[in-house]
Amino acid sequence: MNRRRFVVKISATAFVMYLGLRAAARAARSSAKISESRPERLVLHVNGAERTLEIDPRVTLLDALRDHLGLTGTKKGCDQGTCGACTVHVNGRRINSCLTLAMMHAGDEITTIEGIADHGRLHPIQAAFIKHDGFQCGYCTSGQIMSAIALLNEGHSLDRETIQAQMSGNLCRCGCYPHIVDAIADGSVTE
Amino acid sequence: MRPFRFSRIESVSAALDAAGVGGSAKYIAGGTNILDLMKDDVEGPALLIDINALPLRTIELRSDRLYIGALARMSDVASHAAVRSSFPMIASSLDQSASPQLRNMASIGGNILQRTRCPYFRDVATPCNKRTPASGCGAIGGINRMQAILGTSDQCIATHASDLAVTLVALDAIVHVTGSKGDRDVSIHDFYQLPQANPNIETTLHQDELITAVSVPLLPFAHNSTYLKVRDRMEYEFALASAAVAIEISNNSIGDVRIALGGVGTIPWRSRQAERTLIGAPATRDSFERAAEAALLGARGHGENNFKVQLAKRTLVRAIEITLETA
Numbered sequence: 001m002n003r004r005r006f007v008v009k010i011s012a013t014a015f016v017m018y019l020g021l022r023a024a025a026r027a028a029r030s031s032a033k034i035s036e037s038r039p040e041r042l043v044l045h046v047n048g049a050e051r052t053l054e055i056d057p058r059v060t061l062l063d064a065l066r067d068h069l070g071l072t073g074t075k076k077g078c079d080q081g082t083c084g085a086c087t088v089h090v091n092g093r094r095i096n097s098c099l100t101l102a103m104m105h106a107g108d109e110i111t112t113i114e115g116i117a118d119h120g121r122l123h124p125i126q127a128a129f130i131k132h133d134g135f136q137c138g139y140c141t142s143g144q145i146m147s148a149i150a151l152l153n154e155g156h157s158l159d160r161e162t163i164q165a166q167m168s169g170n171l172c173r174c175g176c177y178p179h180i181v182d183a184i185a186d187g188s189v190t191e
Numbered sequence: 192m193r194p195f196r197f198s199r200i201e202s203v204s205a206a207l208d209a210a211g212v213g214g215s216a217k218y219i220a221g222g223t224n225i226l227d228l229m230k231d232d233v234e235g236p237a238l239l240i241d242i243n244a245l246p247l248r249t250i251e252l253r254s255d256r257l258y259i260g261a262l263a264r265m266s267d268v269a270s271h272a273a274v275r276s277s278f279p280m281i282a283s284s285l286d287q288s289a290s291p292q293l294r295n296m297a298s299i300g301g302n303i304l305q306r307t308r309c310p311y312f313r314d315v316a317t318p319c320n321k322r323t324p325a326s327g328c329g330a331i332g333g334i335n336r337m338q339a340i341l342g343t344s345d346q347c348i349a350t351h352a353s354d355l356a357v358t359l360v361a362l363d364a365i366v367h368v369t370g371s372k373g374d375r376d377v378s379i380h381d382f383y384q385l386p387q388a389n390p391n392i393e394t395t396l397h398q399d400e401l402i403t404a405v406s407v408p409l410l411p412f413a414h415n416s417t418y419l420k421v422r423d424r425m426e427y428e429f430a431l432a433s434a435a436v437a438i439e440i441s442n443n444s445i446g447d448v449r450i451a452l453g454g455v456g457t458i459p460w461r462s463r464q465a466e467r468t469l470i471g472a473p474a475t476r477d478s479f480e481r482a483a484e485a486a487l488l489g490a491r492g493h494g495e496n497n498f499k500v501q502l503a504k505r506t507l508v509r510a511i512e513i514t515l516e517t518a
Contacts, residue, residue: 057197080227081293093295099223100296103197104241168426169290
């Protein structure tokens with residue numbers, strides 16, 4: 001056996017061992033999955049469409065939207081109800097989708113950032129965020145916009161102080177708050 | 192999150208049956224507290240019973256009481272016309288709690304059962320008698336700036352976090368519960384348990400029992416009430432100190448009064464001592480300060496939270512002044 005053939009053989013052996021270990025790990029994972037979770041069938045109404053899922057009861061509404069339905073416009077920030085990046089509307093009310101289970105929303109009307117434009121025309125609040133430069137990195141923006149739309153529907157007075165208070169559930173680490181308040185005050189006029 | 196079975200039930204009897212089937216079962220309504228704790232492995236129920244389909248959302252004035260269904264959301268109660276006019280302190284305590292999104296989610300039953308925000312309770316790597324009995328208390332001698340100064344024990348100094356509950360103890364609320372052994376009306380004063388030998392036991396609710404409603408008697412002078420909350424920032428923060436105050440004024444002196452404190456007690460803290468000091472007293476700053484001294488008489492700080500003794504006194508004095516200004 002020359003040196004080249006030895007290296008090839010050793011590499012092949014290592015590769016086969018690697019595949020074996022990987023398969024074993026995958027088997028262990030999937031058997032753990034079978035014993036731990038019982039996927040359940042769930043029908044969600046999202047942005048006007050009926051969507052059927054098979055999910056573990058542990059899946060939050062946020063993870064169902066992002067990981068199971070591919071609606072990644074809704075963001076995961078803190079995953080504990082602090083930052084508001086995951087804000088969606090359920091039956092017209094804004095909520096944190098990270099602190100509720102998908103299983104709790106059979107029959108509810110869920111609206112995400114993907115569902116607010118009107119046939120390709122931006123929602124007035126979306127347009128106002130662009131006009132007023134109401135973001136920098138944009139990670140919190142879909143949550144900000146969903147929260148802002150709900151705020152306008154809730155019928156608060158729209159002075160700056162009230163807007164600030166009513167947007168307290170949406171954090172922006174870029175610190176775009178003044179522009180966000182401008183956008184909401186303006187969007188409420190154009191809406 | 193640990194695996195659990197999920198069950199959505201349609202009737203109260205089905206809820207009680209499900210909860211009675213052994214193992215650890217928990218009811219879920221808004222989910223904002225329990226899911227958070229399940230993610231942190233503080234809670235790990237084997238069965239989660241979704242009670243949101245139960246018809247327990249009504250808010251109504253019935254004969255001489257205001258009834259709030261256990262599944263009414265914080266925002267529903269805060270915006271209810273009768274609540275705002277007859278019990279401004281209730282509406283205000285809810286307006287000042289959590290964020291708009293959380294207020295749309297969290298139920299009233301869940302709000303009064305919410306667990307403490309003590310960081311040791313939420314970090315399973317640290318000792319906490321409330322989470323793991325007999326493991327010790329990390330907050331005593333540890334990080335305790337937010338913790339309680341009233342009703343503490345050598346086992347636990349965790350603050351009760353509910354703003355609403357502070358107004359409920361001021362108003363002598365009743366917690367209406369149902370269970371496999373029938374219905375019970377529990378005075379809110381008998382509902383919460385001080386953290387003495389067993390800080391893990393927080394209320395007198397039994398394992399399978401379900402809160403169906405909370406009610407408060409129509410107190411004529413409750414329309415003249417305030418909930419003042421002092422915190423590190425103006426919105427979306429727990430109280431450092433808060434005060435719920437309702438005052439009946441007669442001839443420039445205090446006729447009747449209700450006083451409760453939040454952010455400072457291991458349970459929502461009614462202060463009858465302060466009330467007794469004020470009843471019949473002239474409506475002067477001096478009277479208010481004496482009431483505040485009485486309210487904090489047994490208060491004890493644990494280092495970082497020593498400031499709360501003075502802050503709570505000033506919060507109470509200011510809340511009394513605001514209540515009288517708006518009378």
